[in-house]
Amino acid sequence: xxxxxxxxAVGALVLTGCATNTxxxxxPITQQMHGEHAHKHGNHTNNSHHGIISKTYTCNNDANxxxxxxxxxxxxxxxxxxxxxxxxxxxxTDVEFKxxxxxxxxxxxxxxxxxxxxxxxxxxxxHTKGNIGMLDITTSDGSVYSLSCQSTLPTHHHIHxx
Numbered sequence: 001x002x003x004x005x006x007x008x009a010v011g012a013l014v015l016t017g018c019a020t021n022t023x024x025x026x027x028p029i030t031q032q033m034h035g036e037h038a039h040k041h042g043n044h045t046n047n048s049h050h051g052i053i054s055k056t057y058t059c060n061n062d063a064n065x066x067x068x069x070x071x072x073x074x075x076x077x078x079x080x081x082x083x084x085x086x087x088x089x090x091x092x093t094d095v096e097f098k099x100x101x102x103x104x105x106x107x108x109x110x111x112x113x114x115x116x117x118x119x120x121x122x123x124x125x126x127h128t129k130g131n132i133g134m135l136d137i138t139t140s141d142g143s144v145y146s147l148s149c150q151s152t153l154p155t156h157h158h159i160h161x162x
Contacts, residue, residue: 051075057133057149059085066090066147068133070126079114081126081135088137088145097126 052071059066066085073079077099083090097114111129125136131151138144 056152058152059133059135059147059149066149068135068147068149070128070133079126083135085147088147095124097124100125 052073055070055072057068057070059068066083066087068084069082071080071082079097079099081095081097083093083095095116097116100113100115111127114126114128116124121140123138125134125138127134127136133149133151135147135149136144137146
């Protein structure tokens, strides 16, 4: 029952954040994130990636399973996550993240840290290292909801054709 109340509260906060007149996330048009592309695996030039890099994660939070499909765009220093976590009221929800500044006071450690803080009612942090990902959602009242995730498939590179 306690989990149901927490999930209901998180869902209400997420929906409340969407219903306010606060600035909304600028979601890229699908063509901007994907475009026409050819599939190539392991494309590296001077130790950097080009194009979209996709990775699928499964997450487990208590008794409920969740999943995240992450589309990383290293050139734009952004990530688009499609999050399914029914216990958090997120069902195939797209959330755009930007890479955290290197001088960020956030808990970065090693790996990559992406943030979304455009909604004053919640802050999303996506921290990855290797095949592990951690999603933290902090609500305006200071509550933190976390998903611990593991990559299920090898990284998939999308190389844009020009």
